[in-house]
Amino acid sequence: MSIWRKLKYLRPSVRRTQNRDMEEELESLAAIAGPRELGNITRAAEQARAVWGWAGVEQLHRDLRYALRSMRRSPGFTITAVLSLALGIGANSALFSLLDTVLLRNLPVHDPERLFFIENVGVKGNPNGAPPYPCFERIRDETDAFAGMAAFTSNDLNVNIDSNLEAVFGQYASGSYFEVLGLKPFLGRLMTAADEQLNPPVAVISHSYWKRRFGGDPGIIGKAISLGPDNVKIVGVTPPEFVGIQPGRMIDITVPITLQNKALLHDKGGWWFYLVARLKPNVSAQQARAEVDPIFQNFMGETYTPLDEWRKEFDHIELLPASKGQSYLRERFSHPLLVLMAIVGLVLLIGCANLANLFLARATSRRREFAVRLAIGAGRGRLIRQLLAETLLLFSFGAASGLILAHWGITLLTGFFAVGRSPVRLDAHIDLRVLAFTTVLTLLSAVLFGLAPAVSAVRRDAYPTLKDSESHVTATHARATTRQLLVVAQVALSLVLLVVAGLFIRTLVNLDKLDGGFRPARVLTLSVQPLGPAYQGPRLDAVWANLLARVRSLPGVRSASLSTLTPLSGRDSMTGVTASGFFLHGSQDRIVHVNTVSDGYFATLGIPVLLGRDFVSSDVQGSPKAAILNETAAKFYFGDRSPLGNTLDFGNGLYQIIGVVGDAKYQSLRESAQRFAYVPVTQPRRRESRLTLSVKSYGPPAPLLSAVRQQTQAIGPNILINEVMTMQQQIDANLVQERLMSLLSGFFGVLALLLSAVGLYGTLSQVVIQRTSEIGIRVALGATRGAVVWMILRRSLATVCLGVVIGVPAAFFATRPVESLLYGLKPTDATSLLLGTSVLLFTALLASYLPARRASHIDPTVALRYE
Amino acid sequence: MDLLQGTLDMLVLKTLILGPLHGYGIAKAIRGSSNEALDIEFGSLYPALKRLEMKGWIAAKWETSDHNRRAKVYRLTPAGRKQLRREHSKWTDFVSAVAQVMGPLGDGAKS
Numbered sequence A: 001m002s003i004w005r006k007l008k009y010l011r012p013s014v015r016r017t018q019n020r021d022m023e024e025e026l027e028s029l030a031a032i033a034g035p036r037e038l039g040n041i042t043r044a045a046e047q048a049r050a051v052w053g054w055a056g057v058e059q060l061h062r063d064l065r066y067a068l069r070s071m072r073r074s075p076g077f078t079i080t081a082v083l084s085l086a087l088g089i090g091a092n093s094a095l096f097s098l099l100d101t102v103l104l105r106n107l108p109v110h111d112p113e114r115l116f117f118i119e120n121v122g123v124k125g126n127p128n129g130a131p132p133y134p135c136f137e138r139i140r141d142e143t144d145a146f147a148g149m150a151a152f153t154s155n156d157l158n159v160n161i162d163s164n165l166e167a168v169f170g171q172y173a174s175g176s177y178f179e180v181l182g183l184k185p186f187l188g189r190l191m192t193a194a195d196e197q198l199n200p201p202v203a204v205i206s207h208s209y210w211k212r213r214f215g216g217d218p219g220i221i222g223k224a225i226s227l228g229p230d231n232v233k234i235v236g237v238t239p240p241e242f243v244g245i246q247p248g249r250m251i252d253i254t255v256p257i258t259l260q261n262k263a264l265l266h267d268k269g270g271w272w273f274y275l276v277a278r279l280k281p282n283v284s285a286q287q288a289r290a291e292v293d294p295i296f297q298n299f300m301g302e303t304y305t306p307l308d309e310w311r312k313e314f315d316h317i318e319l320l321p322a323s324k325g326q327s328y329l330r331e332r333f334s335h336p337l338l339v340l341m342a343i344v345g346l347v348l349l350i351g352c353a354n355l356a357n358l359f360l361a362r363a364t365s366r367r368r369e370f371a372v373r374l375a376i377g378a379g380r381g382r383l384i385r386q387l388l389a390e391t392l393l394l395f396s397f398g399a400a401s402g403l404i405l406a407h408w409g410i411t412l413l414t415g416f417f418a419v420g421r422s423p424v425r426l427d428a429h430i431d432l433r434v435l436a437f438t439t440v441l442t443l444l445s446a447v448l449f450g451l452a453p454a455v456s457a458v459r460r461d462a463y464p465t466l467k468d469s470e471s472h473v474t475a476t477h478a479r480a481t482t483r484q485l486l487v488v489a490q491v492a493l494s495l496v497l498l499v500v501a502g503l504f505i506r507t508l509v510n511l512d513k514l515d516g517g518f519r520p521a522r523v524l525t526l527s528v529q530p531l532g533p534a535y536q537g538p539r540l541d542a543v544w545a546n547l548l549a550r551v552r553s554l555p556g557v558r559s560a561s562l563s564t565l566t567p568l569s570g571r572d573s574m575t576g577v578t579a580s581g582f583f584l585h586g587s588q589d590r591i592v593h594v595n596t597v598s599d600g601y602f603a604t605l606g607i608p609v610l611l612g613r614d615f616v617s618s619d620v621q622g623s624p625k626a627a628i629l630n631e632t633a634a635k636f637y638f639g640d641r642s643p644l645g646n647t648l649d650f651g652n653g654l655y656q657i658i659g660v661v662g663d664a665k666y667q668s669l670r671e672s673a674q675r676f677a678y679v680p681v682t683q684p685r686r687r688e689s690r691l692t693l694s695v696k697s698y699g700p701p702a703p704l705l706s707a708v709r710q711q712t713q714a715i716g717p718n719i720l721i722n723e724v725m726t727m728q729q730q731i732d733a734n735l736v737q738e739r740l741m742s743l744l745s746g747f748f749g750v751l752a753l754l755l756s757a758v759g760l761y762g763t764l765s766q767v768v769i770q771r772t773s774e775i776g777i778r779v780a781l782g783a784t785r786g787a788v789v790w791m792i793l794r795r796s797l798a799t800v801c802l803g804v805v806i807g808v809p810a811a812f813f814a815t816r817p818v819e820s821l822l823y824g825l826k827p828t829d830a831t832s833l834l835l836g837t838s839v840l841l842f843t844a845l846l847a848s849y850l851p852a853r854r855a856s857h858i859d860p861t862v863a864l865r866y867e
Numbered sequence B: 001m002d003l004l005q006g007t008l009d010m011l012v013l014k015t016l017i018l019g020p021l022h023g024y025g026i027a028k029a030i031r032g033s034s035n036e037a038l039d040i041e042f043g044s045l046y047p048a049l050k051r052l053e054m055k056g057w058i059a060a061k062w063e064t065s066d067h068n069r070r071a072k073v074y075r076l077t078p079a080g081r082k083q084l085r086r087e088h089s090k091w092t093d094f095v096s097a098v099a100q101v102m103g104p105l106g107d108g109a110k111s
Helices: A003-008 A012-033 A041-051 A055-073 A075-104 A133-142 A177-181 A193-197 A207-214 A262-266 A285-303 A328-365 A367-375 A380-417 A432-457 A462-467 A473-513 A537-552 A601-605 A631-638 A702-714 A727-734 A736-770 A772-780 A785-814 A816-821 A830-856 A860-865 B005-016 B023-033 B042-055 B078-102
Strands: A115-121 A146-161 A164-173 A202-205 A224-227 A230-237 A253-256 A274-279 A316-321 A523-530 A557-563 A574-576 A591-597 A609-612 A626-630 A647-649 A654-661 A676-680 A691-697 A719-726 B058-064 B070-076
Touching (some): A012 A041, A012 B023, A041 B042, A055 A380, A075 A432, A115 A285, A133 A262, A133 A285, A146 A253, A164 A719, A177 A274, A202 A207, A285 A316, A328 A367, A367 A380, A380 A432, A473 A736, A473 A816, A473 A830, A523 A537, A523 A727, A557 A601, A591 A601, A601 A691, A691 A702, A736 A772, A736 A785, A736 A816, A736 A830, A772 A785, A772 A860, B005 B023, B005 B042, B005 B058, B023 B070, B042 B058
Parallel strands (some): A202 A230, A626 A654
Antiparallel strands (some): A146 A164, A224 A230, A557 A591, A574 A591, A626 A676, B058 B070
């Protein structure tokens, strides 16, 4: 039988014609043969139709139509089921998409498995970037194992496009960068090794930047823009899937690394970039490492003496796989994301338990329908196949709605990350992998939770059902127990989720209340950078003095100051210092963080001066150099003695310690106390070309912004203002992870609670219905309303208590992995547990109230006649 | 008597070798030529006809009989003839093989 002929019969029009023909034939034969001669003609026709094949498809079509009809007939069930599914599957898909971007997705480059990062690794195994540039050059020239190597480092760059100064996410990279990655240009061409000659200097922009800033204009090729003093020509656009080698950091512009400060390129002591290399085919990472490490060790031996002090940070070379892209994102967010994934997984389970309950209830009420169909000869397999079609259809609707929700969820979540000083731009979207994940998830839940209960209704006990009333005990008892167990499971899981939410919310509250050592209220910060050759030397100093004077003169400004660092800015600066009279135990003892500040800094930021004095305007060039220590540094270097009068040596002359201030948190709210030294901006270790202006206002700080901007730009041309933020926004950005976890875990905790409440309500209602006649009898025999309510409530309480009893140890167990995300509390925090339990009990009571009330209003005369 | 599907197909093909027939006629022919031993249910015969038609061994055509009655009449196709020859030889081989194994019943009991 040819496949073509079989395929022909798939078309409904062909089947229809054939059917008609067959009917005609059978009619004619019946006329010829006489009545009853031919026996069961219908069966004959049916068998004949089966010969055409594709009976399955026809059946499926019919089943689906029937399923749609029955879904429409019970809208309540359908909507509840689809909604629960949409929420559960949607949340899971959204989180999976995020996880995929952060953890799983490979770089869209050619053969990413052959790409490796060449990193120094300290004695403890911590990777630290690439060795200094001269060492890189040696490795490049003297090894044989690599097909190509490229250095790269990302920087905030300021470019001048058509006389507009703009800030972009830039990257300095070796000319071979794109070759090593194996990328093809989307437009124009990409950088090559020859471009390092800067003849002329070129730039390559990213696809998203091209679309965003230039509107996708193909005329961009050849456009000249300027980067500081250099003019660069845009020569190409990278493909849209490529955003940079670090997921989360989307690079806008790449320029040759040779545009960097020449001094850096020759600096044997500068560790400032990363190195990516592609292995030659047939070379293993081990072999390559064996070639690179000796060169590195030689270089270190020449440059650093004594070597041992540096071993802690720079011990040997390791080759780390680059295929997922080196990512601080992964380190920072993988743990919280996995926790969130677990949470939404649990929510899905709870939702599915509800669905299972719904299906069980529905199956119970359809017992008669199935019994009748079985009685008139429907095959059991046929009925099961129909149930399968119904279940799959319902779950497909749920999954489809879920994907729409997921899309919104992803947009919301990525928006959450994309704020703050260093926004994390995630390229998460719904793609094939997410779809595959969603499909598998849907199928699994459909089979486990939708089909199993439905199939159990189509069982051997069909015949007895036809004769029985609703209260047929033995058939429904098993099902009732299952439903109750499902509710118990839901309660337990909800408790776990509520406790987790409580933990995260309390963490956020703890961190929010935390004293960062400064007063963030009404403080505005902005980064000021005078650009161009005009601002050098004393002219630059004058700018800073001018700026402070102008801003301070504005009405509404309480105080203003300049500094290289502000608390929680994410910037840091460290150096080595020798404190007089302090005995060094190791070179690590010399390390302090340094903040170069103007006078009034501590007043503006609300950092208390504990001893001595603040810098004043007379601490200028010419006067003795003054320095201030923070409390931790003072205690470290001078113990209980007063440090005032002692000196600090940063390597450019001695600074006299004139004051001690309180500790402030500069990197993160969670950090432990660090040693800080402050030097005046008028007596700096080196001239700063960019400073942060902090302004404390009497009223809300935002209205002052335009005035401050005006004053700043009025000083002269080409003054770049950047990173405008209030201190409170800074704190929020620092707490983005905690805020995210609290928000999401809280949301899902409440969702889980609601779902369980619905489940509890549903089962109780069912119980009331089932025991209607019993209740009627009791009431008739004199039971009070209260007694009936208590009878129902007792049932509910038993279920909930069992759930809580299981849930509490489950919570203890489940919250252990989140310990590192918490602050100021342990995972076994009693308050969160108590709060979670009380919320749960309260909600359960609420959910039980309505069915119990309904039970108490049962009219015995009606109930006793109820079948 | 119960028949295997393949055997029924073979019988139908053989029946048509003498000339075209409609569905009912085929049933009567088989009954007749087996001396009433094989009374094929129409419900089994009709699907078999459709099967054979799909396989291309028989072809059907609407014809008007002498009593002015319309009926779908089936006839053997050349491919059908070839198939019949094949089936026939397979069948005779099968029958002789079974007969050899069975032989006469040597236990003295009357069959």
